[in-house]
Amino acid sequence: MTDRASFLAAIRSAPRGLDPGLPDRRDAPDAPTQLRVGEDRAARLQAEAEAASTVVHRVTASDVAATVARVLVEANSQRIALTTDLAPFVDDVQATLAVAGLTGAIYAEVAPNRAHAGALDATVTGCIAAVAASGSIVTSAAGAGRAGALIAPTHICVVRDEQIVGGLHELFDGDVLAEAGSLFALQSGPSRSADIEKVLILGVHGPGNVHLIIVAPD
Amino acid sequence: MSATREDVGGTPLPPGWAKPAHQPDAFELTTTTFEERAAKTMARPFARGAIANATDHAAALTTARFVGTDHDALREEARKIRAHAIANLPDYLDHWIDQAERKGTVVHYASDESEARRIVAQICTDQQITRVVKSKSMASEEVSLNSALEAVGVDIYETDLGEFVVQAMGDRPGHVIAPILHRTKDEVHELFSAMAGHELPNEAEALTAFAREGLRHAFLTADAGISGGNFLIAETGDVLLVTNEGNGRLTTSLPPIHIALVGIEKVLPRRRDLAVLLPLLTGHGTGQQITTYVSVAAGPRRQGEPDGPEQMHVVLLDAGRSALLGGEFEEALHCIRCGACQNVCPVYRQVGGHAYGWVYGGPIGAVLTPLFRGQEEAGELAHATTLCGACDDVCPVKIPLHDLLLGLRRRSDADGHVPRHEQLAFALWAQVWSRPLLYRASTAVARGSLRTLARDGVVSAKTPLLRRWTAGRDLVVGRRAR
Numbered sequence: 001m002t003d004r005a006s007f008l009a010a011i012r013s014a015p016r017g018l019d020p021g022l023p024d025r026r027d028a029p030d031a032p033t034q035l036r037v038g039e040d041r042a043a044r045l046q047a048e049a050e051a052a053s054t055v056v057h058r059v060t061a062s063d064v065a066a067t068v069a070r071v072l073v074e075a076n077s078q079r080i081a082l083t084t085d086l087a088p089f090v091d092d093v094q095a096t097l098a099v100a101g102l103t104g105a106i107y108a109e110v111a112p113n114r115a116h117a118g119a120l121d122a123t124v125t126g127c128i129a130a131v132a133a134s135g136s137i138v139t140s141a142a143g144a145g146r147a148g149a150l151i152a153p154t155h156i157c158v159v160r161d162e163q164i165v166g167g168l169h170e171l172f173d174g175d176v177l178a179e180a181g182s183l184f185a186l187q188s189g190p191s192r193s194a195d196i197e198k199v200l201i202l203g204v205h206g207p208g209n210v211h212l213i214i215v216a217p218d
Numbered sequence: 219m220s221a222t223r224e225d226v227g228g229t230p231l232p233p234g235w236a237k238p239a240h241q242p243d244a245f246e247l248t249t250t251t252f253e254e255r256a257a258k259t260m261a262r263p264f265a266r267g268a269i270a271n272a273t274d275h276a277a278a279l280t281t282a283r284f285v286g287t288d289h290d291a292l293r294e295e296a297r298k299i300r301a302h303a304i305a306n307l308p309d310y311l312d313h314w315i316d317q318a319e320r321k322g323t324v325v326h327y328a329s330d331e332s333e334a335r336r337i338v339a340q341i342c343t344d345q346q347i348t349r350v351v352k353s354k355s356m357a358s359e360e361v362s363l364n365s366a367l368e369a370v371g372v373d374i375y376e377t378d379l380g381e382f383v384v385q386a387m388g389d390r391p392g393h394v395i396a397p398i399l400h401r402t403k404d405e406v407h408e409l410f411s412a413m414a415g416h417e418l419p420n421e422a423e424a425l426t427a428f429a430r431e432g433l434r435h436a437f438l439t440a441d442a443g444i445s446g447g448n449f450l451i452a453e454t455g456d457v458l459l460v461t462n463e464g465n466g467r468l469t470t471s472l473p474p475i476h477i478a479l480v481g482i483e484k485v486l487p488r489r490r491d492l493a494v495l496l497p498l499l500t501g502h503g504t505g506q507q508i509t510t511y512v513s514v515a516a517g518p519r520r521q522g523e524p525d526g527p528e529q530m531h532v533v534l535l536d537a538g539r540s541a542l543l544g545g546e547f548e549e550a551l552h553c554i555r556c557g558a559c560q561n562v563c564p565v566y567r568q569v570g571g572h573a574y575g576w577v578y579g580g581p582i583g584a585v586l587t588p589l590f591r592g593q594e595e596a597g598e599l600a601h602a603t604t605l606c607g608a609c610d611d612v613c614p615v616k617i618p619l620h621d622l623l624l625g626l627r628r629r630s631d632a633d634g635h636v637p638r639h640e641q642l643a644f645a646l647w648a649q650v651w652s653r654p655l656l657y658r659a660s661t662a663v664a665r666g667s668l669r670t671l672a673r674d675g676v677v678s679a680k681t682p683l684l685r686r687w688t689a690g691r692d693l694v695v696g697r698r699a700r
């Protein structure tokens with residue numbers, strides 16, 4: 001078996017090609033995934049998320065729990081799990097669900113049994129950031145878990161206004177990813193495939209019903 | 219806390235799912251010629267129409283996506299990042315390995331295809347892995363991983379919808395992004411109905427739901443998930459995976475073991491380079507703003523995380539890559555597998571992916587296949603192009619595919635195969651020209667790129683390879699802008 005030393009030695013022994021140098025990102029040109037000058041972050045996030053078939057709700061902090069409950073009742077979800085990054089809304093959401101006759105289990109308690117996790121109807125998560133210009137939410141293994149945001153047919157994500165970054169550059173240059181754990185992930189709308197004759201189908205392996213709740217600043 | 223094999227182990231899959239169909243082992247590269255393979259696709263009118271429609275659509279979406287941005291500057295930035303990463307490949311790989319191991323990833327080294335097969339098969343036997351879910355990986359196609367694993371008693375489930383159809387049909391992917399571009403809904407309907415043991419509704423939605431259900435079961439019971447990797451981030455030891463269906467993330471989240479097989483050229487220096495590469499990969503691949511799921515993993519599940527694998531293995535694959543470093547064809551290693559060059563290639567649009575005989579189709583396939591498989595097996599592919607240059611114009615990392623193809627032609631011409639190949643290229647070109655609609659589409663694509671070969675605004679008949687194509691038809695194009 002080839003080991004690290006001999007594997008790298010073979011690569012090192014090859015001649016080196018032209019190196020244009022690593023571009024300095026501060027001068028990086030515009031990408032579609034960057035915020036335009038003067039653009040409102042929450043508005044752009046809403047527009048991009050909706051373009052990717054996410055249902056967007058813009059609410060105040062006191063309306064989060066009620067919005068979550070309404071979406072879950074409409075989706076007729078029974079088996080519901082919440083991830084811990086939903087804090088500070090976890091207690092509030094659980095109480096409101098109880099009023100509607102629903103129970104929100106904690107995902108970390110469901111996940112060890114794959115069969116149970118796979119049978120969930122809905123998950124409600126927070127995130128570590130949202131990227132306005134790409135319409136993405138960013139989740140972490142430490143928070144929403146690796147699969148918390150896509151294991152069930154319905155996913156609701158709650159993002160606070162101050163968590164929204166403008167574009168991908170801001171995300172990767174910032175420090176929110178440092179605490180993400182073993183994985184971080186960008187999700188931008190429902191799971192989709194157009195493999196069969198280019199017909200767009202939502203909800204292939206991940207959720208087909210995706211809601212984003214944007215919480216206005218206090 | 220993490221998922222263990224005991225949870226649902228031994229749970230049978232639905233009937234018809236127990237034994238996935240066998241994928242053909244041998245590629246056709248050695249047994250047939252390009253012409254013979256092309257003829258197969260061209261004999262299926264649906265396939266030809268579908269390929270042309272889909273590729274038109276993708277190209278239009280890409281153009282729309284970058285309106286109002288400095289697209290060319292972004293591509294130039296991406297080109298520099300890729301060129302820098304490849305020029306310093308051993309250093310960045312070394313750094314990536316340090317970071318990955320620090321985070322608990324077990325790194326393996328495969329010098330060639332057979333070593334890659336051996337390593338993954340060994341992991342499977344050592345850990346009694348009998349059921350594997352797999353997310354689309356071109357590297358694993360390169361090394362024919364599936365048949366090697368089947369040989370050691372592993373059942374494999376391709377989980378990308380298109381790849382799943384390909385696997386169950388015993389077919390090969392026809393496009394790097396859209397594997398069943400060349401298949402009809404009726405064919406999928408027939409296949410899935412046979413698997414289900416009853417007639418399913420002949421609608422994309424119902425067919426997708428059928429696949430989802432069975433594959434969900436596979437996800438929940440698999441002993442391991444095998445994926446490729448779109449990028450390796452040297453700075454942080456990450457493996458990045460993009461999918462639209464979400465199967466990539468489930469593959470790396472639910473089974474207790476994750477194995478990624480990744481070509482060494484996938485290295486990027488820093489996470490921030492993704493801000494440049496990701497919008498280009500998706501914009502040129504599918505025309506989306508960003509792929510629906512971008513997953514960036516470094517190591518197995520950590521303490522306190524609610525889910526995730528107990529082990530993460532990465533198999534680094536060389537298999538002909540290091541041999542290209544510093545040479546005439548090094549830029550082929552810059553490729554990010556977006557598929558855009560296939561979409562605009564007048565030859566690919568006529569003959570589809572299978573004609574290229576191996577894993578990669580279109581211009582990048584015509585370049586990589588002879589380089590990886592050898593001149594003897596695949597030298598003729600360098601002639602399966604019209605040299606219109608449309609691929610150069612569309613490549614997000616500005617690989618000079620046109621020059622690379624010319625270089626490969628020179629190599630192949632030295633072997634004395636010119637006349638037959640020239641006939642082949644001419645035959646393909648004639649196909650395009652013989653039908654007005656296709657002609658218009660292909661010239662729309664070629665305009666601006668034939669410029670490369672044009673002198674004084676008219677494609678000259680002096681280039682020997684163009685002699686027959688231009689006979690009787692002067693193609694007037696704009697003066698070269700460069």
Ligand code: SF4
Pocket residue numbers: 552553554555556557558559560582612613614615616617619
């Ligand atoms: S050669 Fe360029 S256009 Fe073709 S698949 Fe690779 S990156 Fe995309």
